[in-house]
Amino acid sequence: MCYNETKVKWMYMRKREVGSLKGILRTELKRAFHNKYLLFALIIGFAISVWQTVEHVIPLLQYQTTDIAMLKGAMPHTVFNKWMGGHSYFLQTTLYYIIVPLLATIPFGASFYQDRRSGYLKNIFTRTDKKKYYRSKYTAVFLSGGFVGVAPLLFNFLTTALLLPLIYPEVTAGTFVVHEQELFATLYYTNPYLYLLFYLVMDFVFFGILATIALAVGQYVNNYFVVLLTPFLFYVLFMFLSTMLGFGMLNMTAFLQPAAGSRTTLWAICIEAVVLAVIAGVLFFIKRKEDVY
Amino acid sequence: MKRRLFTFKRLLLCLVILAVIAGCTVRIVHLNTIFPNTEVRQYGLNESFVWNDFEVTAKGCRLLTVPEIKEYIEGFDVTYVDDQGKDMDERILLAELEVKNISEEETYFSAGSCGLRSGAYTQGLSMDYYVNFNSEQSDAYYLSVAPGESTTVYLPYHLFRTQFSQSAWEKLDNRTFEIVFSLYPVKHVVTLT
Numbered sequence: 001m002c003y004n005e006t007k008v009k010w011m012y013m014r015k016r017e018v019g020s021l022k023g024i025l026r027t028e029l030k031r032a033f034h035n036k037y038l039l040f041a042l043i044i045g046f047a048i049s050v051w052q053t054v055e056h057v058i059p060l061l062q063y064q065t066t067d068i069a070m071l072k073g074a075m076p077h078t079v080f081n082k083w084m085g086g087h088s089y090f091l092q093t094t095l096y097y098i099i100v101p102l103l104a105t106i107p108f109g110a111s112f113y114q115d116r117r118s119g120y121l122k123n124i125f126t127r128t129d130k131k132k133y134y135r136s137k138y139t140a141v142f143l144s145g146g147f148v149g150v151a152p153l154l155f156n157f158l159t160t161a162l163l164l165p166l167i168y169p170e171v172t173a174g175t176f177v178v179h180e181q182e183l184f185a186t187l188y189y190t191n192p193y194l195y196l197l198f199y200l201v202m203d204f205v206f207f208g209i210l211a212t213i214a215l216a217v218g219q220y221v222n223n224y225f226v227v228l229l230t231p232f233l234f235y236v237l238f239m240f241l242s243t244m245l246g247f248g249m250l251n252m253t254a255f256l257q258p259a260a261g262s263r264t265t266l267w268a269i270c271i272e273a274v275v276l277a278v279i280a281g282v283l284f285f286i287k288r289k290e291d292v293y
Numbered sequence: 294m295k296r297r298l299f300t301f302k303r304l305l306l307c308l309v310i311l312a313v314i315a316g317c318t319v320r321i322v323h324l325n326t327i328f329p330n331t332e333v334r335q336y337g338l339n340e341s342f343v344w345n346d347f348e349v350t351a352k353g354c355r356l357l358t359v360p361e362i363k364e365y366i367e368g369f370d371v372t373y374v375d376d377q378g379k380d381m382d383e384r385i386l387l388a389e390l391e392v393k394n395i396s397e398e399e400t401y402f403s404a405g406s407c408g409l410r411s412g413a414y415t416q417g418l419s420m421d422y423y424v425n426f427n428s429e430q431s432d433a434y435y436l437s438v439a440p441g442e443s444t445t446v447y448l449p450y451h452l453f454r455t456q457f458s459q460s461a462w463e464k465l466d467n468r469t470f471e472i473v474f475s476l477y478p479v480k481h482v483v484t485l486t
Binding site for chain 1: 321406
């Protein structure tokens with residue numbers, strides 16, 4: 001597999017941008033977002049999203065009545081507990097949040113490894129500053145990973161909104177699964193849009209960071225599949241270890257889901273994000289000095 | 294010619310995207326016009342409102358400890374234990390309601406549909422305690438009220454320490470509790486504390 005480096009080359013760069021950070025970043029972003037692997041990852045993500053809608057949302061339409069009196073005070077089904085992130089008991093939600101590091105890595109995570117193996121790096125480093133390339137690569141991988149992870153969730157929310165109303169959650173209804181002691185639980189009931197935005201941003205950041213783990217691994221390993229699978233294996237291993245050792249609050253699989261009942265804190269999440277980003281970043285950037293061509 | 298075709302394709306794509314966005318917006322607006330957001334009606338203690346043929350007035354609220362409950366109900370001895378068999382820290386929130394049947398026929402008061410909430414915390418009516426606190430009623434489970442008559446109903450809600458964080462449990466007495474009656478399209482909420 002390769003990222004069509006022969007096609008891409010410097011075609012996206014304007015003359016004056018050649019060698020500049022902006023120019024390299026532009027190239028890397030084009031490579032990250034204009035490739036078939038991104039499309040492939042998005043198709044998988046969207047397929048899970050559509051599957052969830054077909055299995056859990058569309059069947060509800062037969063009970064949807066336009067005569068509100070028929071509801072007799074009961075709450076109609078709403079987007080906030082029926083979209084993919086609104087309930088952790090959906091098979092599709094569990095599946096999605098398990099494979100998401102893999103989806104985030106597929107588009108561009110292993111591109112550095114590809115560049116290194118194919119000799120593309122040599123071409124780059126003879127024309128431009130290594131630092132700029134490394135920074136651009138890190139940014140492009142981070143952004144593509146975050147985008148691929150979050151886009152299917154956003155798509156699912158919007159498609160659910162086409163079918164069910166956007167009625168605010170009510171805790172006493174008993175059909176919403178965000179409860180006391182969970183992160184920003186009160187916000188979920190007072191301003192669910194802000195709650196949703198917070199989770200999408202947090203998911204974006206974590207999926208981006210997970211994708212950059214592949215970058216770091218790509219510096220040291222000489223096997224494409226190991227590079228591609230490491231973020232996923234790390235994520236799953238982390239899930240088991242954190243749960244088994246009693247650090248459930250650090251379990252990404254749980255706290256990245258908007259309604260998984262994770263009793264975590266904002267501090268724990270921030271510290272975990274920083275630690276992961278620093279480790280992946282350091283492992284990736286530290287090897288830069290050794291790359292002499 | 295090739296360039297023109299490319300521009301035309303791009304324009305067509307933009308138009309299709311715009312049409313899809315417009316269609317989705319119309320659908321979302323239409324759906325949410327049929328099902329608007331809940332209208333919340335908030336009441337305080339001693340404020341009356343009409344709900345399901347009843348005029349309801351919340352008269353008071355107390356947060357009881359287990360010894361206080363035992364004082365209230367003679368010979369009552371229910372102890373909840375956790376997984377390890379230890380007694381669970383528990384409190385009872387007891388709300389006193391006056392309900393008046395304003396319809397022209399005998400009507401049942403469905404206490405079970407009155408949910409307690411406080412932020413993101415919720416609890417249903419404790420039926421064990423409900424029967425005991427309303428022992429003066431002939432049949433507390435199916436509390437029927439004659440037309441024009443009013444009666445006092447006690448709604449007990451069982452709060453367990455494990456449902457709260459340590460700090461939240463310690464500040465329980467300062468917390469705002471509400472009883473939610475109907476959910477949609479109008480939500481009647483009574484603030485108790």
